[in-house]
Every structure is written in C-alpha cells, then in structure tokens.
Amino acid sequence: MIRFAALADLQYGDLDETIGRTYRASIEKFLLSVGEISCADVPFILNLGDSWQSDWSNALAMRELFKVAETHAGIAWRHVLGNHDFHVAKEKKSQVYDLLGLEKPGYYDFTVMDPEDATNRWRFLVLNGNEISTYAAETPAERKLAEEARERWKLSNGKLPAEWNGLISTAQLEWLERKLQASDESGENVAVCSHFPLYAKSKSLDSDRTRLASLVNLDVYYFNLGISTWNGSELLAILDRHSCVKAYLAGHLHEGSYGVRNNVAHITFKGVVETPENCYAYVELQKNAIIVDGRFAQPSYRYEFA
Numbered sequence: 001m002i003r004f005a006a007l008a009d010l011q012y013g014d015l016d017e018t019i020g021r022t023y024r025a026s027i028e029k030f031l032l033s034v035g036e037i038s039c040a041d042v043p044f045i046l047n048l049g050d051s052w053q054s055d056w057s058n059a060l061a062m063r064e065l066f067k068v069a070e071t072h073a074g075i076a077w078r079h080v081l082g083n084h085d086f087h088v089a090k091e092k093k094s095q096v097y098d099l100l101g102l103e104k105p106g107y108y109d110f111t112v113m114d115p116e117d118a119t120n121r122w123r124f125l126v127l128n129g130n131e132i133s134t135y136a137a138e139t140p141a142e143r144k145l146a147e148e149a150r151e152r153w154k155l156s157n158g159k160l161p162a163e164w165n166g167l168i169s170t171a172q173l174e175w176l177e178r179k180l181q182a183s184d185e186s187g188e189n190v191a192v193c194s195h196f197p198l199y200a201k202s203k204s205l206d207s208d209r210t211r212l213a214s215l216v217n218l219d220v221y222y223f224n225l226g227i228s229t230w231n232g233s234e235l236l237a238i239l240d241r242h243s244c245v246k247a248y249l250a251g252h253l254h255e256g257s258y259g260v261r262n263n264v265a266h267i268t269f270k271g272v273v274e275t276p277e278n279c280y281a282y283v284e285l286q287k288n289a290i291i292v293d294g295r296f297a298q299p300s301y302r303y304e305f306a
C-alpha cells in the first residue's frame with residue numbers, strides 16, 4: 001500500500017486574524033496534525049505550499065517547526081512552493097528555496113513504490129507555479145518579465161489575472177512533458193502537484209460565492225477566472241496528452257474542491273489557516289484508484305480510474 005499525508009496553506013504568521021484567517025493558530029493545528037500523522041507510519045507529508053503568511057521571521061519559525069517534526073517525530077517533508085512563501089523581503093527571496101530544502105527553480109520529481117505490489121508505482125511531479133511572478137522575482141528584469149507575461153495572459157473580459165498567481169515557464173512545461181512521456185512509457189501512474197489548482201466541479205465548492213454555480217455542477221477552470229496559474233490552459237493541455245496522469249493535487253484556494261476530468265482526479269486540499277477545526281488528509285494510491293481519507297474539515301474522496 002502507498003499512503004502518505006497531505007496538508008495545505010498553513011500560512012503561519014505572528015499576526016492578528018484577518019478575513020477568517022487565524023495565522024497564529026496554525027502552529028497549534030500543525031502540531032496536532034503532525035503528532036497524529038507521526039503515529040500513522042507514512043513515508044512523507046506533502047505540504048502543498050503557503051507555509052507562512054509573510055515575513056522572514058515567520059518563515060524561520062516554520063523552518064524550525066518542520067525541523068522539529070523531522071527530528072522528533074520522524075516526519076519527512078515534500079514541500080511545494082506557494083505564493084505566500086515568497087512574501088519576504090526582496091533580499092531574502094532567493095533563500096526561500098533553500099529554507100524548504102529545495103533548489104531553484106523549485107520543481108522536482110520523486111517516485112514511490114508499493115512495497116507489497118511492484119506494479120503499483122507512482123511518480124510525483126512537483127511544479128513551481130510561482131516561477132515567473134511579480135512576487136517571486138529577484139531582479140527588476142525578472143519582475144518585468146512577469147508583468148509582461150501577466151499582460152499576455154489577460155482574461156477574456158480584458159482584465160488581468162490576479163497578481164498573486166504566476167506563470168509556469170516554457171522550460172518547466174518542457175520538463176513536465178518529458179517526464180510524462182517517460183512515465184507513459186514505463187507504465188507508472190503520475191500525481192502532478194502544484195500550489196495552484198486547475199479544475200473542479202462546482203458542486204464540490206464549499207463557499208457562499210459559488211452557491212449558485214453549485215446548483216448545476218459546472219466545470220470550473222480556475223485559470224479562466226484569473227485566480228490560478230496564468231497559463232493553466234497550457235498546463236492542462238499537456239496533462240491531457242498523457243494517460244499516466246491520474247491525480248492533480250493542489251492547495252491555494254482555502255475552501256478546497258474536487259472534480260474528475262479526463263480520468264484525472266483534481267483534488268484541492270482545504271487551507272489550514274482558514275479552517276477553524278483544522279484539516280489534513282491521508283492519501284492512498286492504488287494502481288487503479290486514489291482515496292483521500294480527510295481528517296477534521298477535509299472531505300474524503302475516492303476515485304477509481306477508468
């Protein structure tokens with residue numbers, strides 16, 4: 001059996017609550033989750049990004065917490081970079097990768113094998129959706145590149161997509177395409193992970209803003225709404241070309257969501273910072289299924305691949 005734990009959007013900060021986000025409470029929720037997960041014997045926790053709200057001091061506090069969990073509870077981390085992770089002083093932005101044990105440009109892959117079934121093998125392709133963005137830019141030239149990209153990916157209503165998302169570079173898309181090609185050939189399943197979600201069925205959305213859409217269960221493409229990866233349509237087109245892709249795991253939009261499209265389960269995990277009763281999940285990967293066992297406010301899902 002392959003079973004790991006997942007959580008998203010801790011957004012810790014030594015800051016007062018705003019818009020339903022209780023930044024300080026994330027530490028208590030983190031410790032509770034990690035304590036429970038440490039008893040579950042999982043190989044890693046997938047942290048889907050936005051570990052802190054802002055500021056280097058909060059980033060350092062989270063680094064210490066990740067270390068404590070590693071040292072004292074035996075937790076291994078697989079970090080995904082989120083937009084808030086780059087909300088630090090300009091001179092600190094280049095250090096964000098290292099603080100999370102990553103190397104720039106921040107995308108990577110790893111595989112997980114089922115110890116009881118050699119044919120159940122999964123590859124995780126972890127994207128950096130912040131790669132080209134105004135907030136992760138380290139130089140004026142990088143910032144200009146991001147501003148131009150945002151302009152190029154204007155929405156159909158003429159508005160610019162939200163600045164707190166970013167663009168996945170051509171180099172990263174090519175890397176993804178090469179990796180997916182190899183996985184198609186080797187017959188392994190793939191879970192693509194990014195901080196930024198692509199797709200959901202509107203019925204799965206747990207939010208006042210989406211109540212009307214939920215009545216008719218619409219397809220929701222987050223990038224068309226300007227609230228996710230600017231070139232999400234390009235990313236989705238690549239996923240569509242590869243039958244190895246079975247799951248797309250994300251965070252970012254704290255209400256969470258779920259939807260199956262083209263035999264891929266799109267799972268957006270609820271954000272810890274905005275979920276008073278806490279949230280995390282265990283995820284089981286089978287050769288022909290993905291099962292999300294949600295804890296606290298995190299819903300559970302099960303999808304069997306066609």
Ligand SMILES: [Fe+2]
Nearest residue numbers: 050082083252
């Ligand atoms: Fe985010």
